[in-house]
Amino acid sequence: MKIYVSVDMEGIAGVLLPExxxxxxxxxxxxxxxxxxxxxxxxxxxxxxxxxxIYVKDAHGTGYxxxxxxxxxxxxxxxxxxxxxxxFPGLDSSFDGAMLIGYHAMGGTEFAVRDHTMTSLGxxxxxxxxxxxxxxxxxxxxxxxxxxxxxxxxxxxxxxGEASKEIPNVRTYETKEGLGRxxxxxxxxxxxxxxxxxxxxxxxxxxxNVLPVTxxxxxxxxxxxxxxxxxxxxxFDGRRSKRINxxxxxxxxxxxxxxxxxxx
Numbered sequence: 408m409k410i411y412v413s414v415d416m417e418g419i420a421g422v423l424l425p426e427x428x429x430x431x432x433x434x435x436x437x438x439x440x441x442x443x444x445x446x447x448x449x450x451x452x453x454x455x456x457x458x459x460x461i462y463v464k465d466a467h468g469t470g471y472x473x474x475x476x477x478x479x480x481x482x483x484x485x486x487x488x489x490x491x492x493x494x495f496p497g498l499d500s501s502f503d504g505a506m507l508i509g510y511h512a513m514g515g516t517e518f519a520v521r522d523h524t525m526t527s528l529g530x531x532x533x534x535x536x537x538x539x540x541x542x543x544x545x546x547x548x549x550x551x552x553x554x555x556x557x558x559x560x561x562x563x564x565x566x567x568g569e570a571s572k573e574i575p576n577v578r579t580y581e582t583k584e585g586l587g588r589x590x591x592x593x594x595x596x597x598x599x600x601x602x603x604x605x606x607x608x609x610x611x612x613x614x615x616n617v618l619p620v621t622x623x624x625x626x627x628x629x630x631x632x633x634x635x636x637x638x639x640x641x642x643f644d645g646r647r648s649k650r651i652n653x654x655x656x657x658x659x660x661x662x663x664x665x666x667x668x669x670x671x
Contacts, residue, residue: 408611409460409502410453411495411555412446412482413546416467417511417521418562419445420582420599423591428521430469441596442467442509443474448600449508450479452607462497466546467509491667494549504558504614505550506607509582512565513541519565520585525671529637531654533670534629536622544573547620548663556617559610561603563591576617578610626666627659 416428419442427438446463453461461482465473470487478484485496512519515532524533524541533540543566547557559578560570567579582599583591594602632638635653643650648669649657658669 408456408458410458410462411498411502411505411550412449412453412461412463412508413466413495413505414442414446414449414463414473414508415510415542415562416442416472417509418566418582419509420594420596422509423520423583423593424589425521428468439472439474440477442472443477444596445509445600445603446473447477447479448603449506449607450482452604453611454481455604456608456611458611462495462502464495466494491671492664494546498550498553498555500553500555502550502553502555504611504617505555506559506610507543507546507557507570508559508561510543510560510562510566510570511541512563512569512585513539513543515539516541516565516569518585518587520563520583520591521588522565529632531631531633533631536627541569543570544620545667547574548622551619551621552663554619556614556619558614558617559607561606574617574620576613578606578613580606622663624661624663625659626661626663627657628666628670629655629657630670631655 421441422438426432426434463482464485512522514522514524516522557574561580563583563585564581565585567581570577570579583593585591632654647660651657658666660666
């Protein structure tokens, strides 16, 4: 069984402050340890559930947050920055399923820990074909292009609620309950690790009930920015990319990866 695991950092057990997510901060080194430990638990659980080929993508920021010397030997790790068209290196239709570990809710979600979509600095919200969408929705569509279903999503309670709306029958696990952007009721990591193993086995057993996420084109992605100068700096050709108003831009085409590449 072949599984692709994408790992973000905001939804990892014990992580909720901005200084935990930024290189150079003392708290970041502790967060890296929490991240790596949780990844190792996921790999161990997948192997126990029957996976024999596992790819793991470091999907946070620079893509180099795992502590390489401490990673489990049972997986291959995709690390470093990639563009959105190659967001998941090595992904193809040979994978039996995917998992989104340590994810967060889309930008603007009330009481969610570190809510944003791709960046906290660039834009407030994104709509795809008229619906609000975050990284869970975007990534599930990218996996869906290869007919790969997302079987399991972890993060705070708002993340899990969003995942259940985006991916019918998906299994989810709450690592914390959001009380605000930088506040949460946090489960002890050791408890999370024990419960994660059980939930991963359950998600693998449930895989026949989860279908790949797809969306027919054409596609229009509308972005609402934080300030007008951010929109001023963008190029608009009037056809595939248009400025709607001071804070809003729209990108349109028939290919989902192309529209994502135009916007991001």
